[in-house]
Amino acid sequence: MSFQLIATEIELENSATNVTDRLKSELKTNQEQLIPIAKRKLPSSWTIEDSEALYRIEGWGQPYFSINEAGHITVSPKGDRGGSLDLFELVNALKQRNLELPLLIRFSDILEDRIERLNACFNKAIAHYNYSGVYRGVFPIKCNQERHLIEDLVKFGKPHQFGLEVGSKPELMIVLAMLDTPGALLVCNGYKDREYIETAMLAQRLGQTLIIVLEQVEEVNLVIAANRELGIKPILGVRAKLSTQGIGRWGTSTGDRAKFGLTIPEIMEVVNKLREANLLDFLQLMHFHIGSQISSINVIKNAIQEASRIYVELATLGADMKYLDVGGGLGVDYDGSQTNFYTSKNYSMQNYANDIVAKLKDICAERHIPVPTLISESGRAIASHQSVLIFDVLSTSDVPLDLPEPPQEGESPAIKYLWETYQSINQENYQEFYHDAVQFKEEAISRFNLGILHLKERAKSERLYWACCQKILKIARQQEYVPDELENLEKIMASIYYINLSVFQSAPDCWAIDQVFPIMPIHRLDEEPIQRGILADLTCDSDGKIDLFINRRDVKSVLELHTFKSEEPYYLGMFLNGAYQEIMGNLHNLFGNTNAIHIQLTPKGYQIQHVVKGDTMSEVLSYVQYDTEDMVENIRQRCEKALEEKRISLTEFQKLLQTYEQSLSRYTYLSF
Known part of the structure; x- marks a missing residue:
């Protein structure tokens, strides 16, 4: 044995001697104190109320989602107006129609309810504060441009003269063809060229109330030129960069250096250009946006105060001001905590409407300016709740928790020390012995790397280490305070649940x-979820996982899950993901769009309004310029050559070609 190996052996023996002596002296006392897990006094049997509290469904899910007595999620698409569906039974019924998971289920009634609630809140605020103007909401279609959803928005918005907002020429093409509601507004944001502006101005001839919002100073020159050529008087707006700073993830997208909008000097330049062209009466709207998902009502209050001042000053300068567009930002309470944490909001929809209406009225009254028509672009708050993504678990990867046999004669001392550590862990010493377990595991790996420890012994030492960690974790979960070095133990011990999903396609914001x-x-919500896990998707990418989950005013790194049973389906749902996720999804590993189903309540249950089949492999391949007919022919020719060279039988030839062709016409996700 080399000097280095001998030194390592001596160092390991010395480092363990003191620990071993301590273990032996404490072992007898500790054995009396230890209470076997199986004999601990367990709480009463798990209830659906326990699941409601654990997953915080009453916080983020009301009034649409709850748990029934069977332990299944129920959906009440009309909110508190009655009618509900068992989501688990619905998924099974859809699968019987050959609609495979993952499934995106859109509830049209929720979309209608969100529009009605938003309008009701503003109408209530207008009545309460004796506001002489009206509310006219618009939906920014960048949140979700899917045709059936936009059709529903237009249909459900008609009683409220609810309009649409666009940010590009392609979106303008959609809305011009779809929006036919008399009196509804069509707000045109985004960068504009001459074609964009001329198309928007000509669309006024169709009877639509269309407002062109100037985002760049140069756009006013294009408007003036188009007016002279077409002879059409457009309604114009200016988007102001407020000094009020947003909050949360999108807070830095606002302020003086924001991507979109005009500074106050630039707004004055626009006003002067329009006045010089004798067109200042075209300017009728002031628009601002302080970021998405505003979690604090104070930010909204500050923004509306600054924006209202700008509005009345523009009116004083001679602009024919009639509209104030407060943009987006109305938050969604993703974690149900009702706080100003970035995943939540500390205000209700009614608070939001009240503060906007009250402040705007006061400032207009102060300057004797008529109050404007109020506009909001609350895309996230309208679209988030209406869709639920359902996916199944394929398998799991778990930390090995079976306790190996006691150390055998001749085995490495590291195994002996880990065994003694495991036997002696209790509530008094679990933190200290965690460090010992880590040390012995690292020393076992060092021995293995030096050739002292065999592979079988290393496997046993690692199983003992995981057993120690599991025992320590069970004790730590019962403590009010968890030491800093043990905070990550929950994630270390978590199982990996492999899900039939692409995070990049269906939840890109994750x-x-x-x-x-x-x-x-x-x-299974009437069962206790005893496992802790993270979710790993189908893509061959280490980022293809979900390891952040909602918690009260915080996030957690693991999700409570039930033990996976390979012979039974295990379905998970992702909720409140109806805004942005579909349109921003990408084709990483060529996983395409999921099956999407539109559901509407009926007196007899529900009706499947639309089925939008997910991408087939052939469709996805065409996106990256592959011709599947050519691909099939290439495979056929290679099979012919292999058959000629006797590397494949005729039966195998037929089977390969048939499987290849059938696969191209099928869903990109897994099916069992």
Whole structure:
């Protein structure tokens, strides 16, 4: 044995001697104090109320989602107006129609309810504060441009003269063809060229109330030129960069250096250009946006105060001001905590409407300016709740928790020390012995790397280490305070639940910006979820996982889950993900759009309004310029050559070609 190996052996023996002596002296006392897990006094049997509290469904899910007596998620698409569906039963019924998971289920009634609630809140505020103007909401279609959803928005918005907002020429093309509601507004934001502006101005001839919002000073020159050529008087607005800073993830997107909008000097330049062209009466709207998902009502109060001042000053300068667009920002309470944490909001929809209406009225009255028509672009608050993403668990990878046999004669001392450590862990010493377990594991790996420890012994030492960690974790979960060095133990010990999903396609914000959506099982909620896990998707990418989950005024790194049973389906749901996720999804590993189903309540149950089949492999391949007919022909020719060279039988030839062709016409996700 080399001097280095001998030194390592001596060092390991010395480092363990003191610990071993301490273990022996404490072992007898500790054995008396230890209470076997199986004999501990357990709480009463798990109830659905326990699941409601654990997954915080009453916080983020009201009034649409709850748990029934069977332990299944129920959906009440009309909110508190009655009618509900068992989500687990609905998914099974859809699967019987050959609609495979993952499934995106859109509830049209929720969309209608969100529009009605938003309008009701503003109408109530207008009545309460004797505001002489009206509210006219618009939906920014960048949140979700899917055709059936936009059709529903237009249909449900008609009683409220609810309009649409666009931020690009393609979106303008959609809205011009879809929005036919008399009196509804069409707000045109985004960068504009001459074609954009001329198309928008000509669309006024169709009877639409269309407002062109100037984002850049140069755009006013294009408007003036188009007016002279077409002879059409447009309604113009200016988007102001407020000094009021947003909050949360999008807080830095606002302020003087924001991407969009005009500074106050630039607004004055626009006013002067319009006045010089004798067109100042075209300017009728002031617009601002202070970021998405505003979690604090104080930010909204400050922004509306500054914006109202700008509005009345523009009116004083001679502009024919009639509209104030407060933009987006109305938050969604993803974690149900009702706080100003970035995943929540510390105000209700009614608070939001009240503060905007009250402040605007006061400032207009102060300057004797008529109050404007109020506009909001509350895309997230309208679209988030209406869709639920359902996916199944395929398998799990668990930390090995079976306790190996006691140390055998001749085995490494590291195994002996880990065994003694495991035997002696209790509530008094669990923190100290955690350090010992880590040390002995690291020393076992060092021995293995030096050739002293065999592979079988290393496996046994690692199993003992995981057993120590599991025992320590069970004790730590019962403590009010968890030492800092043990905070990460929950994640270290977590199982990996492999899910039939692409995070990049269906929840890109989870990957890109650590957005947190409520995720929970949709059944078995009358059982205690004794496992802790993270979710790993189908993509061959280490970022293809979800390891942040909602918690009260914080996030947690593991999700409570039930033990996976390979012979039974286990369905999880991602909720409140109806805004942005579909349109921003990408084709990482060529996983395409999921099956999408539109559901509407009926007196007899529900009706499937639309089925939008998810992408097939052939469709996804065409996105990256592959011709599947050519691909099939290439495979056929290679099979012919292999057959000629006797490397494949005729039966195998037929089977390969048939499987290849059938696969191209099928869903990109897994099916069992």
